[in-house]
Amino acid sequence: MTGFSKALMVSTDVAHIVLFHPDDLAHAGDWPIAWYSEPFVYPLESAAGRLIAWSTRSDGSFALRLTDGAMTEREQSYAGPSWTFPYSVRHGRVFLDNTDTLPGKEQMTQTTDAEEYWIDIANGDYAVTVTALEWSAEPSAREDGAGDMDASDKGANKLPDYVVQFQPASGEPIKPARRPPDLVCLMEAVATDKIYPHSPKPPEPIDFSRPYPAFASANVTRPGGNFSSQGEAPIEAAVPADGDKFAIFDTPFVVAAELVPGAPAVIAECHGSGGSPGKAIRFSFRARQAVQIAEVSGMFANGRFEKSGTIGFFRRQLRPVPPEALAAVRIAPLPEVTGKVEVSALRARMVGDLRGAGALGRQLGGLSEYEARKLEASDDAAMLMDWLIDHLPLHARERLRIATLAPDAQCEALSAAYDGLG
Numbered sequence: 001m002t003g004f005s006k007a008l009m010v011s012t013d014v015a016h017i018v019l020f021h022p023d024d025l026a027h028a029g030d031w032p033i034a035w036y037s038e039p040f041v042y043p044l045e046s047a048a049g050r051l052i053a054w055s056t057r058s059d060g061s062f063a064l065r066l067t068d069g070a071m072t073e074r075e076q077s078y079a080g081p082s083w084t085f086p087y088s089v090r091h092g093r094v095f096l097d098n099t100d101t102l103p104g105k106e107q108m109t110q111t112t113d114a115e116e117y118w119i120d121i122a123n124g125d126y127a128v129t130v131t132a133l134e135w136s137a138e139p140s141a142r143e144d145g146a147g148d149m150d151a152s153d154k155g156a157n158k159l160p161d162y163v164v165q166f167q168p169a170s171g172e173p174i175k176p177a178r179r180p181p182d183l184v185c186l187m188e189a190v191a192t193d194k195i196y197p198h199s200p201k202p203p204e205p206i207d208f209s210r211p212y213p214a215f216a217s218a219n220v221t222r223p224g225g226n227f228s229s230q231g232e233a234p235i236e237a238a239v240p241a242d243g244d245k246f247a248i249f250d251t252p253f254v255v256a257a258e259l260v261p262g263a264p265a266v267i268a269e270c271h272g273s274g275g276s277p278g279k280a281i282r283f284s285f286r287a288r289q290a291v292q293i294a295e296v297s298g299m300f301a302n303g304r305f306e307k308s309g310t311i312g313f314f315r316r317q318l319r320p321v322p323p324e325a326l327a328a329v330r331i332a333p334l335p336e337v338t339g340k341v342e343v344s345a346l347r348a349r350m351v352g353d354l355r356g357a358g359a360l361g362r363q364l365g366g367l368s369e370y371e372a373r374k375l376e377a378s379d380d381a382a383m384l385m386d387w388l389i390d391h392l393p394l395h396a397r398e399r400l401r402i403a404t405l406a407p408d409a410q411c412e413a414l415s416a417a418y419d420g421l422g
Contacts, residue, residue, distance in 0.1 A: 216257060
């Protein structure tokens with residue numbers, strides 16, 4: 001198709017718009033939600049000409065005009081930021097979407113049956129320029145009492161929010177964006193693909209003087225990781241049954257592989273719960289900080305702490321915690337660990353495993369390439385150690401033990417665990 005100009009409306013609740021052909025992205029079928037925005041994924045897919053994506057910086061409905069021609073004088077008058085993307089048309093058409101139909105593990109819409117969102121265009125390599133327009137700045141945009149008209153209200157004579165121009169590639173390489181760039185529909189806005197550093201939530205001060213509700217879990221993991229527990233303990237016993245039902249989300253728990261003095265543990269926060277009728281509730285946790293258990297001091301029942309009584313000859317044994325209650329523990333800080341370790345060889349080995357159908361590659365299946373890209377993009381030793389703790393088949397006791405080691409000891413222990421996979 002030549003000389004085309006096609007107008008479309010796209011609604012998005014993830015503040016992104018994408019252009020792609022599903023056959024080109026079939027390899028992402030097992031990748032996690034929002035994979036397209038990851039800085040270790042997007043530049044590779046863009047450079048390969050398989051994906052165009054940009055951020056609108058807000059949810060809503062957006063009008064687009066797609067063309068292989070020039071912008072009109074009206075469009076140029078209200079043009080804001082723009083970005084040029086490399087793209088290869090391989091199937092004679094390309095699909096415009098709000099990311100719902102992108103291949104992925106949590107794909108929202110399974111088919112691309114909406115024929116009007118297909119753009120027919122000859123196969124070849126293109127330079128695709130997306131320009132944001134401030135359509136509302138045109139004096140006629142709000143005539144006839146339009147007031148605060150949003151994009152979905154725009155009539156046929158209104159300018160679009162974005163113009164997407166397909167032009168044959170010149171042969172000069174187009175540098176891919178580091179992430180889907182921000183293209184805000186304001187004339188004074190500036191296009192950017194800047195990567196904003198993520199600052200982890202600073203650890204909160206730990207009160208070592210108080211008892212904490214505690215339980216053992218086979219899924220407990222390192223600080224910073226997520227895990228779930230279902231049917232392992234009466235977790236709701238930590239809060240009053242007749243109190244605020246959301247109190248459990250404000251209650252710190254101590255979770256370990258085993259509740260014994262000296263065992264490593266984590267302070268964890270519950271951030272979700274759910275399940276099916278007739279089955280135990282599944283609680284989701286995020287591990288925040290590593291500690292060790294100082295003593296098992298009692299129990300929590302209906303949100304109240306009770307000291308343990310003693311039983312047995314000479315009253316030397318603690319009374320068992322009843323099944324409807326949670327254990328209570330006191331905690332102590334772990335010894336401080338420091339140091340650095342060189343992990344480039346180990347990282348290369350893991351990437352080779354993932355791309356060469358090694359033990360972890362086979363375990364991860366369609367996710368292996370995604371994880372390989374993640375490892376390649378970071379030279380952070382701690383990130384690699386955390387990744388191995390998360391993906392090696394370790395017993396909970398071993399996961400927590402390794403997580404508390406110094407970096408060189410962590411690397412040695414995880415390398416040995418990987419060697420043991422066979």
